[in-house]
Every structure is written in structure tokens, then in C-alpha cells.
Amino acid sequence: xxxxxxxxxxxxxxxxxxxxxxxxxxxxxxxxxxxxxxxxxxxxxxxxxxxxxxxxxxxxxxxxxxxxxxxxxxxxxxxxxxxxxxxxxxxxxxxxxxxxxxxxxxxxxxxxxxxxxxxxxxxxxxxxxxxxxxxxxxxxxxxxxxxxxxxxxxxxxxxxxxxxxxxxxxxxxxxxxxxxxxxxxxxxxxxxxxxxxxxxxxxxxxxxxxxxxxxxxxxxxxxxxxxxxxxxxxxxxxxxxxxxxxxxxxxxxxxxxxxxxxxxxxxxxxxxxxxxxxxxxxxxxxxxxxxxxxxxxxxxxxxxxxxxxxxxxxxxxxxxxxxxxxxxxxxxxxxxxxxxxxxxxxxxxxxxxxxxxxxxxxxxxxxxxxxxxxxxxxxxxxxxxxxxxxxxxxxxxxxxxxxxxxxxxxxxxxxxxxxxxxxxxxxxxxxxxxx
Numbered sequence: 001x002x003x004x005x006x007x008x009x010x011x012x013x014x015x016x017x018x019x020x021x022x023x024x025x026x027x028x029x030x031x032x033x034x035x036x037x038x039x040x041x042x043x044x045x046x047x048x049x050x051x052x053x054x055x056x057x058x059x060x061x062x063x064x065x066x067x068x069x070x071x072x073x074x075x076x077x078x079x080x081x082x083x084x085x086x087x088x089x090x091x092x093x094x095x096x097x098x099x100x101x102x103x104x105x106x107x108x109x110x111x112x113x114x115x116x117x118x119x120x121x122x123x124x125x126x127x128x129x130x131x132x133x134x135x136x137x138x139x140x141x142x143x144x145x146x147x148x149x150x151x152x153x154x155x156x157x158x159x160x161x162x163x164x165x166x167x168x169x170x171x172x173x174x175x176x177x178x179x180x181x182x183x184x185x186x187x188x189x190x191x192x193x194x195x196x197x198x199x200x201x202x203x204x205x206x207x208x209x210x211x212x213x214x215x216x217x218x219x220x221x222x223x224x225x226x227x228x229x230x231x232x233x234x235x236x237x238x239x240x241x242x243x244x245x246x247x248x249x250x251x252x253x254x255x256x257x258x259x260x261x262x263x264x265x266x267x268x269x270x271x272x273x274x275x276x277x278x279x280x281x282x283x284x285x286x287x288x289x290x291x292x293x294x295x296x297x298x299x300x301x302x303x304x305x306x307x308x309x310x311x312x313x314x315x316x317x318x319x320x321x322x323x324x325x326x327x328x329x330x331x332x333x334x335x336x337x338x339x340x341x342x343x344x345x346x347x348x349x350x351x352x353x354x355x356x357x358x359x360x361x362x363x364x365x366x367x368x369x370x371x372x373x374x375x376x377x378x379x380x381x382x383x384x385x386x387x388x389x390x391x392x393x394x395x396x397x398x399x400x401x402x403x404x405x406x407x408x409x410x411x412x413x414x415x416x417x418x419x420x421x422x423x424x425x426x427x428x429x430x431x432x433x434x435x
Contacts, residue, residue: 005068005071013054021156021285022051024150025050025149026147026148028145034126036138048066050065050326051323051325051326053093054082055082057082059082060091061085063077064326093286094150094152097287099158099281100272100289102274102280107189107191110163122167125199129169132199135174139168146161167186168185169184169202170183171203182202182205183358209378211390214434220352222426222432223354223355223382224427226415227417228358228377229417231358231359234363235362235370235400236400236404242305242315245313246312246313251369251370260300260405264407264408265297265340267295267338268340270338271290272290276336278322283306283321283322284321285317292318305317336416339425344408345411346411347385351383355424357379370399375393375395396431410423410424412424
């Protein structure tokens with residue numbers, strides 16, 4: 001069906017312009033959500049739409065539709081939109097390249113998955129939470145099958161299908177009038193979710209957080225568990241974006257070749273990573289996927305670019321052009337960001353620190369400087385290699401680039417949260433502010 005639509009779109013847009021690119025996507029999904037233990041929202045949904053972009057006299061025009069009967073109007077509108085935009089010689093559509101299939105991004109089990117299966121997943125979580133003598137605050141399950149096709153006037157023809165599954169639960173527990181909350185979730189391209197485990201983990205964290213003690217304000221080592229790590233590291237993406245670099249909005253803009261990060265750390269953006277949530281044979285512009293070295297043993301090597309910003313910066317796309325939807329035009333975005341430590345330390349080697357399971361307020365961090373001040377959620381003291389006393393309330397402040405210049409990976413499972421594929425991370429010194 002996607003190819004039939006592309007043929008219609010090519011026929012229509014060719015009436016106005018010789019240089020075009022067409023992005024078509026179709027998704028079918030199941031979504032189920034709950035407040036407390038009541039399943040209050042469930043849907044099975046199919047979405048189909050296409051976006052048409054043209055370059056006419058060095059001007060870019062884009063239009064989109066979710067109505068397949070309006071392809072002709074959409075093609076004309078893309079052309080008309082180009083007429084009112086400014087000239088820019090950096091606009092360009094992808095040339096065909098060599099594409100390789102990435103393993104672990106599609107699970108055929110999606111075709112047999114039903115709303116009843118989703119309900120069973122959620123009820124399984126509810127049962128575990130009840131057994132653990134906790135309460136469900138909210139929860140969600142989602143499963144989606146996506147198909148995308150990108151074709152253009154350069155002869156590009158890239159078709160891809162993928163799947164994504166996710167679940168989370170938020171729980172609370174009350175003891176002696178004290179309320180404690182915790183959250184846990186999981187996501188994967190493959191249908192291998194373990195709702196029972198995330199329920200157990202969430203309940204364990206909530207119960208262990210009861211009876212928290214105040215902590216004195218001081219600089220000290222902080223272990224970032226996965227949610228906390230992904231939350232703080234989101235600010236790092238701003239610094240490596242080629243768009244921000246060219247606009248002067250990145251503190252790293254003149255730092256290529258400098259030792260910015262820990263000597264023990266290499267960082268990669270890799271949309272060829274097996275099973276990665278953002279992996280595939282191409283990015284959203286049709287550029288073949290690749291592994292880009294961001295940092296090598298602490299030395300900053302590259303930024304990430306889409307085609308437009310690559311041309312603007314006199315370099316090439318790093319296969320980091322994504323739009324997220326047929327409705328928009330691609331921009332610079334990370335794929336799978338891998339934080340690879342040469343050596344990992346064991347928890348038993350850590351004498352005095354706190355471990356933080358999540359942070360609140362990471363979105364308020366300064367996107368240019370990297371400065372942050374966040375609330376630590378579900379934090380615990382680490383003493384002589386053991387996780388001990390829960391911390392009642394604390395804030396964390398620091399600078400993400402300074403923190404990454406002196407950090408270590410902790411021996412732990414490697415997990416993907418958002419864009420980040422990480423272990424637990426030990427920041428050698430952050431300001432911990434007791435409350």
C-alpha cells in the first residue's frame with residue numbers, strides 16, 4: 001500500500017517540481033493505561049499519513065496529510081509553500097547509498113498481539129503490586145508496529161518496518177502515615193517485557209525509601225541509576241547537536257580534539273546498534289545508518305548532523321536527521337547514544353556516596369552551559385559498598401560536562417532508557433543539598 005501511495009504522490013508532485021522527497025508512514029498499535037487498578041483507557045489505532053517536500057529554486061516547501069484522497073492537494077501545497085520561503089543552498093535530498101538490515105528491531109509477535117494480551121500484562125502488574133502490599137498509582141502498556149517508506153527524485157527508495165513495546169508502573173506505599181512513591185518501566189523493540197519484574201522493582205524501591213533520613217549539604221560522589229542517568233544526560237544531547245553548534249548554542253562548539261570527558265569513557269551515536277530503539281537501515285532522511293564516534297577515550301571527536309546542517313557546516317550527515325512524523329521536516333536528533341566505559345568499578349569499591357534512582361526537574365537545566373539543579377528521587381546512602389539508609393530529601397546541582405569529565409561506569413546491566421544505552425554511572429563529585 002505504501003508503494004501505491006508513493007506512486008500517486010510522485011505523479012502529482014512531478015507536475016510542479018523535479019526535486020522532491022516523499023515520506024510515508026503507517027502504524028498500528030495498542031495502548032492501555034490505568035489509574036490505580038482501573039483500566040481507564042484502551043485503544044487499537046491505525047495511523048497513515050504522508051509528507052511531501054520539494055526544493056524549488058533553492059527554496060524548501062513541505063506539506064502533509066493523513067487523508068490519502070488529498071495527495072494531489074498536498075503536492076500542490078508543498079510547491080506553493082516553497083514559493084514563500086527563503087532561498088538556501090544547503091537544502092538537499094538524500095542520494096541513494098548502501099543499506100544494511102539491523103537485527104532486533106522487528107518482532108513478528110506483534111501480529112498476534114491483542115487487547116486481551118495487553119490487559120493480561122497490566123493485570124499481572126496489578127497482582128504483583130498487591131502481593132507486595134503496595135498500591136498502583138498508574139500504569140501503561142503500549143505496542144506499535146510501524147512501516148515507513150522514503151522515496152525521492154534522486155532514486156532513493158528505503159522501506160523499513162519496526163516494532164516497539166513498552167510498559168511502566170507507578171506505585172506508592174503508606175507506613176505510619178508516611179507516603180513513599182516509586183516508578184519503574186521498560187521498553188524494547190522485541191516483545192520480551194517482564195511486567196512482574198518492574199512491579200517488584202518499583203515496590204522494592206518505594207518500600208526501601210520509607211523512613212528517609214536528612215543528609216548534610218556537601219560535595220560527594222553520586223551514582224546515577226538508569227532513570228536518573230538518562231534524565232541528566234538529556235542535556236548532553238544539546239551540546240553535540242550540529243544545529244546548536246552552528247548557531248553558537250553549544251558550549252562544545254570549539255572543543256573538537258579536546259579532552260572533555262573522562263579518559264575512561266567513549267561515546268557513540270549508533271543507529272546500527274542491534275535491538276536499539278532508534279536503530280534501522282536509515283535515518284528519517286534516508287541517509288544510511290552509521291556509528292559515529294562522539295568521544296574517544298574522553299576526547300571530543302564529532303558532532304551529529306542531518307543533511308541541512310551538514311551542508312551548512314561544510315561536513316556530511318551523520319545519519320541523524322529525524323522528523324518523528326510525516327507532518328514535519330527532519331532536524332538533528334540523536335539515535336542510540338552508547339556510553340562505553342573501558343573499565344567498570346564494583347559497588348563494593350565505593351565507600352561513601354549516594355545512589356539516585358530518578359531526578360525531577362531535569363528539563364530546567366541550562367541547554368547551553370549544562371548547569372543543572374534537580375531533585376533527587378528515591379535516593380539512598382552507599383556506605384562501604386552497601387546501599388543503606390534512604391535519604392529523605394535532597395537536591396543535586398552541578399554541570400553535566402564537568403560531571404562527565406570525572407565519572408566511572410558501575411558494574412551493572414547495560415540498559416536503554418530514551419536515547420541512552422548506559423550502565424549505572426558514578427559521578428565523582430556533585431553538590432548534594434540536604435533539605
